[in-house]
Amino acid sequence: MKGEKLLHKLTDKFDINFGDIPKRDNDDFREAVVASLKNKSRIGAFFGHLLANNNVDIIAILIPENKNHIEIIRTEICNSYHAITHDIPSAHLFEREIAEQWGIFPEAHPWLKPIRFHKSYRDSHNFFYDPDKTEILPSFTDFFRVEGEEIHEVAVGPVHAGIIEPGHFRFQCYGENVFHLEISLGYQHRGIEKALAGGPDKRSMHLIETAAGDTTIGHTTTYCKIIESLSNINISPKADAVRCIALELERLANHTGDLGALAADVGFLPTASYCGRLRGDLLNLTAYICGNRFGRGIVRPGGVAFDIDELTALNLSNRLLTIFKDLKNAINLMLDTASVMARFEETGKLSKNMAETLGLVGVAARACGIDTDIRKQFPTKIQTKFPFNNPPVCKTGDVYARAYQRWFEIQESMEFISKLLKEQFDGKLIEENWELQPNRLALSLVEGWRGQICHVAITDNNGKFACYKIVDPSFHNWTGLAIALRNQQISDFPLCNKSFNLSYCGHDL
Amino acid sequence: MLQVLHSRLKQGYKTIDFPDAEPALPEKFLGMPEINPAKCPDKCATCLSICPVDAITQKHKHLFIDLGRCIFCGKCRDICPKQAITFTKDWKLATTKRDDLIISSHTKEKKFNPNPDIIKLFGKSLKLREVSAGGCNACEADCNVLETIGFDLGRFGIQFVASPRHADGILVTGPVPQNMKVALEKTYNAISSPKVVIAVGACAISGGIYRGNEEVNNGIHELLPVDLYIPGCPPHPITILDGLLRLIGKIKE
Structure with missing residues (x-):
């Protein structure tokens, strides 16, 4: 061997x-x-x-x-x-x-501690806890500490000041300066992977839809590709096109929201409020296709449950055009403002080398100049015909690069959707009959708006999931945020955090 | 500076007229379900078995849908051979009592029983602390959006605040994982009484799709005294806003 x-x-x-x-x-x-x-x-x-x-x-x-x-x-x-x-x-x-x-x-693992704070899934093999003796409490574990007379420790969370998901952040500070940040999650652990084993059943699709609720299209597409691989069915060009459009709409809405949130975190309110509104308008485009702002129900095994017919395509095109005009205005206003750039540039910087070492994916990796994108590397048939060819636009790896990369991707997605909406695609929407083959391993990859989503499934003798593994892009990237904070002012944490905007529930599952 | 003003003029006024005017909802929006008993075939029960959250029950040939569990996926409507279940575009889903979320074909008009004490105390100003306890970031996003210029929650005297010490109440999203139970209780206890508790989304009301997983608590229903239930997965922002405004007496009827 x-x-x-x-x-x-x-x-x-x-x-x-x-x-x-x-x-x-x-x-x-x-x-x-x-x-x-x-x-x-x-x-x-x-x-x-x-x-x-x-x-x-x-x-x-x-x-x-x-x-x-x-x-x-x-x-x-x-x-x-x-x-x-x-x-x-x-x-x-x-x-x-x-x-x-x-x-x-x-x-010899250098930093071995729990990540989600739950008991082991394997009988009589508990590494971290003795289930009969210890009560498992989140973040009750050792943290890396810097000792010294003028060193202080700042603990933030799990409950944060805004409307965001829970997580615990432990800073080692010297004055305002952050020496080290350790991130401890697990508060969102809902047992998704365990609940998926034994499936697919009537809950599976909906568990996936809420694995990371802001990435519903990304995760459902990845899941459905698993089902289609295991049951050996092909989706039609039409279904592929609807999925690709929905995926880019999801990217548009989230990137827009992130740019607005970045503006808010440096106190630039005009762009913050315009983008807040425009994000809603973009979510409403997804709702125009399926009735739900997050795209629940669009992607289904074997295809899609909603069509984008000629009239829908025309309306989508027109609405997208209006939104893009306002969005361009809002983003250019921000990028032309020197006081915003002064906060974005050189903040939360990661080198390309560091990003590669940490294994970053998605926007955060591309902002360091790493050319990684599943849409380029493993395109679907539609993505092959309408390719995403551009290399990353920034290499500086700071908040500015992560913001500008998003704006660049917004323009790319706009162009992609506009092209697709002008075309006609054939084939039936959905192939409803499928059955999984037993004893196989299937794998699928999708470039969600945060980055590479990977699902792996292994089937048992009866064609049920013996194991279902979800790797959200956030799982690769949280350490990137921690390292980006080194030698930053602690007051820049919200800005750095927003520039990554990682998922807590996607990590915790 | 001039560019800021110019852009402000270009972006225009975007706040919606709700509640004075009807909200613009997507054509395919699934709101309040309706059951037609005349169409419901005897000994069928297909909708009961297909529902991913077991929201549908049957007693003496009558169907009941628990909106506190429903994730509005529409599968029951699609599977029904006789179209006995339909979804209207009615966005007014919030209730003050858990039992009022269970609807049947007898439900003539959905009840909203306002609490006069809450209206008296918080009718003019309600500050809320949001706690995401296992929420997937969809309910959170639809609460967040209420603060944007599109909905402008502040014009009703409602605001999300940064600390429970500043708050009149708590708004919870998510099924409450075991790992969030302590933090949720601590946040609740940090708010001074009298206080309101609001559950947003199927997860916070009943556990939603996570109901029964040992890692979660099936929502806040058994943990905290809930004053307002806003169902959905996630609820449309209009549904949330409508519920909040009813709670503080700004929408009557």
């Missing part, structure tokens, strides 16, 4: 016989994963899957840069293995997750 590389070409759909994935021994696994990740690939998923003998398969899905294939590496572990985090820092949350979910000890 040693040295042999198994690369799988990833097209629209991807699934393989689970048994065909070769099992490496633990050391060989570690070597292969480290070698691949050092050779410019990034993590898609890295997770555990419980076997019948109560051991756990650890499966690494790795995505080489700019290639159209993926790599799957697998090994079986009972109690412990040698952690890879020392060599590959981007694996650090993944290894903590495996330790928490399956009670597996990643030896």
Whole structure:
């Protein structure tokens, strides 16, 4: 087995016989994963899957840069293995997750603590807690501390000042200056992955819709591609087009909201209030398609449940044009204002090298000059015909770059949607009859508005999910925010946080 | 400065007329469901089994829909062979009592029983602390949007504030994960009495799609004394605004 590389070409759909994935021994696994990740690939998923003998398969899905294939590496572990985090820092949350979910000890992991604060999923293997003795309380754990006479610690959350999701932030400060930030989440843990196992059932689709509610289209598209891979059905060009339009509408609404929130965080109220309103108008376009502002109900296994007919397309085009005019006005006003730029530039800066080391994805990675985008790397048929070709526009990795990258992507998405709305696409909306094949592993990737969304499913003998893994882009990026805060003023935390705008529920699941 | 003024002129006045005028809702919006017992076939019950949140029950041949659980996915409407269930565009869904959320074919007009004490105390000014407890950021977004110029919540004397110490009440979204229970209770206790409690969304009312997961508490119904229930997944901002305005007596009828 040693040295042999198994690369799988990833097209629209991807699934393989689970048994065909070769099992490496633990050391060989570690070597292969480290070698691949050092050779410019990034993590898609890295997770555990419980076997019948109560051991756990650890499966690494790795995505080489700019290639159209993926790599799957697998090994079986009972109690412990040698952690890879020392060599590959981007694996650090993944290894903590495996330790928490399956009670597996990643030896020599430099910062081993729970991430979601729940008991282990594997009987008699609890790594962090003794379930009979300890009550599990979120964020009751060690935090990295800087000691010294003039050092102080600031603890923020879980409940925050605005209408946002809960999370705990622990700052080590010297005056206003932040030496270190540690982020502790898990408050939003609702047990989604556990509830998906045994499915698909009548709840599955809706659990996915609310995995990260602001990314409903992103996550539902990823989930449906899994179902379509496992049941070997093809969606029509029409369904593909509706999904692509909905995905870009979601990106538009969220990027617009983020730019408005960034303006608000530096006290530039005109753009803040215009973008707040325009975000609502963009959500209303999604509601125009399906009745729900977040796109609940549009994407369904086998296709889509709502059509964009000629009249809808025309109305959407016109409304989009009006919105874009106002949006351009609002954003240019902000970008032309020197006092805003003075706050955006050089704040919360990450180098390209650091971003690669931490394994950032999506807007945050592109703002550092990393050219990563699932729409380019693994496009759907429609995305191949109407490609997203542009490289990232900024390389500075600061708040400005994350803001400007969003504005650039807004213009790209506007153009993409306008083109699609002018075309006619054939085929039926939805293929309703499907059945999952047993004992397969399926994988799907979608570029949500925050970045790369990865889902992996493994089916059992009856074609039900034995395991369903969700990796939200936020899971890759939270550490990026923590590192960006180093040597910043603590008062710039809200601004930096907004410039990443990561999902708490997408992380906590 | 001139550019700011110029842009202000270009953007224009965007605040909606609600509640003086009817709100503009999307054509496909799913509001209050309606059950037609004459059409409902005997011994059918397909809608009961397809509902992802078990919101539909049947007693003596009558269907009941629990809006506190309903996520307005419309599956019951789509599966019904006789179109006995339909969804109207009625956005007025909020109630003050949990039981009033359960509707049936007998429900002539949905009840909203205002609490005169709340109107007297908070009718002119209501400051709320929002707590997201497992919310997926959809309910949160639709609460946030009320503060934008489109809805301009402030004109009704309602405001979301940064601290429970500044608040007259708490507005909760999400099914309340075990990991958020303590923080929610602490926030509630930090608000001085008298205070109001508002549950927004199916998750906060009943656990929604997460109901029954051991990781969550099935909403706040059994944790806090709720004064206002606003159903939906997520509720449309107009539904939330309508509920808040009814609570403080700014919408009567």
